[in-house]
Amino acid sequence: MMKKYWLLPVMAGMLLSCHNTRHLRSGTTAVKVLKDPTGWVTDTLSPGLIHYHFAGYYTPSAASQNVNVIEVDLNNPRYQLKIAEVRPSDSLSAVAARIPGALAAINGSYFEIVDGLYSGFFKSDDTIRTQVTIPKDHRLFWKHDAAFYYDTAQQTAGILYGNNESYNQLRYANVVSASPMLIYQYKPVGETFAKPRHTPLDSLDYEDPDRHQGVRHPRTAIALTSHKQVLLITVDGRDKQAAGMSARELTQFIQHYFRPEHALNLDGGGSTTLWIKNANTPTGVVNYPTDNKRFDHFGQRKIRNYITVVEK
Structure with a gap:
């Protein structure tokens, strides 16, 4: 049903990581990541x-969309990412508020x-918290x-294909698996991840990849440019003011506006949340999480891991 990209476990880890490694430089860059500013507030x-924010009617999807993007330049030595597990699970705003910087x-x-x-x-x-153990x-x-x-x-970041065995071989302190790959070496592979079905998608099992990624949901994604900017992306959904996107639509949206080298879909749906320090909202959450079924900033779902931009 899906394309397989596996290599022999050890070689996959070595070859893929070498090919996709992005060594971060000191200093800052002047590259404009947002290629088309139409409709965006920067x-x-x-x-x-x-922080980029898009809110309004998006013609290609023939629907209203609400999208937030954080661009962090990892060439700038003042910033780094913190990636961690949350035990017990908690809301993103509660977790982020406790992290220094x-x-x-x-x-x-x-x-x-x-x-x-x-x-x-x-x-x-540098500690493996969970491995893929389902058959x-x-x-x-x-x-x-x-x-x-x-x-x-090591001052490295990247996005790659792999499996549990190859991820175990990666010599990086933080590794977060997800699916699907949206953009790989500038190619919009997420456009074809969900395969067309004669059967209505809503009739399939909820976790079937064709349904899960073929229909519109809130989405979270991470992208990486060739100039070492990381993009943290949330797309709201399940509301008339924010329809959400399929994997295909999100791939096309990210490619049109940002043209990153790689992009990866993370957990979405009720988990989709973006927090910004000192944001003008009661919780610091700037998007519209859906777990309370209201279009406000309070419907956060408890999460089990997160990606944070930290100032040193």
């Missing part, structure tokens, strides 16, 4: 840290536990076919 929070944060990736078995690979602070024929197995990695000590 707020420079500090040098090398920008936290400036912005998004929810992390899939974290299903089924009969004691895990659907995702997660490593933080290959499990309906959630598709959720870890790519990963974002980041290492402060």
Whole structure:
């Protein structure tokens, strides 16, 4: 049903990581990441840290959309990412408020536990927290076919295809598996991840990848440019003011406006949350989480991991 990109476990980790590694430079860059500013409000929070907001009718999807993007320039030595597990689970705003120097944060990736078995690979602070232990024929197995990695000590970041075995071989302090890959080496691979079906998608199992990624939902994604900017992206949904996007629509949206080298879909739906320090909202959450079924900033779902921009 899905394309397979696996190599032999050790070689996959070595080849893919070498190919996609982005060594971060000191200093800042002047590259404009937002290629088409039409419809966007841009707020420079500090040098090398920008908040973009799109709210309104988006013609390609023939629907209203609400999208928030944080751009962090990891060439700037004042910033780094903190990626961590949350035990016990808690809201993103509560977690971020406790992190020294936290400036912005998004929810992390899939974290299903089924009969004691895990659907995702997660490593933080050089410690593997979970490995993929569900069997290959499990309906959630598709959720870890790519990963974002980041290492402060080595000053590297990247997005690659892989599997549990190859992720174990990566020598980076932080590895977050997810799915699907949206953009790989500038190619919009997320356009074709969900396959067309004669059967109505809503009649399929909720976790079927064609339904899960073929219909509109709130979405969270992370992207990386060739100039070492990381984009933290949230797309709201399930409301007339924010329709949400399919994987195909999100791929096309990100490619049109930002043209990153790589982009990866993270956990979405009720988990989609973006927090910004000192934001003008009661919780610091700037998007519209959906767990309370209201279009406000309070409907956060408790999360199990997160990605945060921290000022050193």
